Amino acid sequence: MTTGKLQLSGITKSYGSRLVLDDVSFTVTPGRLTGFVGGNGAGKTTTMRIVLGLLSSDGGNVELDGAPLSAEDRRRFGYMPEERGLYPKMKVLEQIVYLARLHGFDKQKATERATDLLTELGLGERLNDTIESLSLGNQQRAQIAASLVHDPKVLILDEPFSGLDPLAVDVVAGVLQASAAKGASILFSSHQLDVVERLCDDLVILAGGVIRASGSREGLRSQHANNRYELVSTGDAGWLRTEPGVTVVDFEGGYALFDADEPETAQRVLKSAVQRGDVASFTPKHPSLAQIFKEVIQ
Structure with a gap:
């Protein structure tokens, strides 16, 4: 390809x-x-x-x-519209083979390609069922096969x-x-x-x-990171609640999730944590896609 x-x-x-x-x-x-x-x-x-x-x-x-x-x-190109566009009365395999042949595949190759793809999508036992008899989820799988069958x-x-x-x-x-x-x-x-x-x-x-x-x-997650960190230690992390420049978001025993006002504050916290006892992990927490989405569309 x-x-x-x-x-x-x-x-x-x-x-x-x-x-x-x-x-x-x-x-x-x-x-x-x-x-x-x-x-x-x-x-x-x-x-x-x-x-x-x-x-x-x-x-x-x-x-x-x-x-x-x-x-x-x-x-x-392959295209799958949001609205389903397959022929409801056609059998699943027949429909996908037909579309493959429109793209120049011979009958044998089209049948092999369609059968393999539909099987991979979990429709191997529904090849001879009509499109309209499938559940909406299985119709969606068939629609995806239609967009992919011509590679x-x-x-x-x-x-x-x-x-x-x-x-x-x-x-x-x-x-x-x-x-x-x-x-x-x-x-x-x-x-x-x-x-x-x-x-x-x-x-x-x-x-x-x-x-x-x-x-x-990952680039977007790093770009929108907000100086949030996770500390896991063997000791009690309660001392973080009085640390300057630190806002504790979640805390339990040796676990703490916190925001630092600047990267230097986070480094200071790490140094203090090491001095206080064993640090199991100290990692920056990048935002989820949902958080980034809400941030950029406001």
Whole structure:
């Protein structure tokens, strides 16, 4: 599979006098999963549809490996819309084979590819069931198979984990990670911030049509760290409550979670803790994605 770096630069879009995307710029890198998060009406679906050529932008560029996207490029994309779009009366395997053949696979290869993918997604025993007879969660799995069956180099998924139970989320996540490992560029939106945090390599936060934060998951967590630390010691950590520049958030015995007014204060605390007894661990606590999200959209 050939790979492709997807790059959006200065994308703008208005509906009448309402500006829905304002200078949206970010990159989706091959081999990595990019989480795209924002509240309802933030502009995520509009952005995805512009990338796919389903909507035109008012300004800006979408490029693949530094060149403008062509219709041929987009034919190699995989897309899963938030609204399910499969034929309800068709059998599951028949539907996915049909889509693979539209992308140029012969019947044997299409059947092999569809069968393997559906089995990997946990639908191996439902191949001959109709789409409409499946539960909503299994319909979602079939929809994901439809977006992946032609081995796309760019995969765009709008709320792929909607309606899935925790076990199904893990199954789908594994399939997406395997696709990324083969070099696909994957952009997915989700309201489930815990899933995004666990799965994404990179993150884009959109609010009101504006990019509020973007970068690698760990880079953003470090960037938004607020000098919070966790101390675990063999002694009683109660002395921290009277330490200048320290605000204790949680405390029990030798465990303490605290905020320091500056990094130097944290280093002073560590030195004091070492002098008082054995220190099992002393670690900075980076914020969760949910905390970063709340911070940047305010």
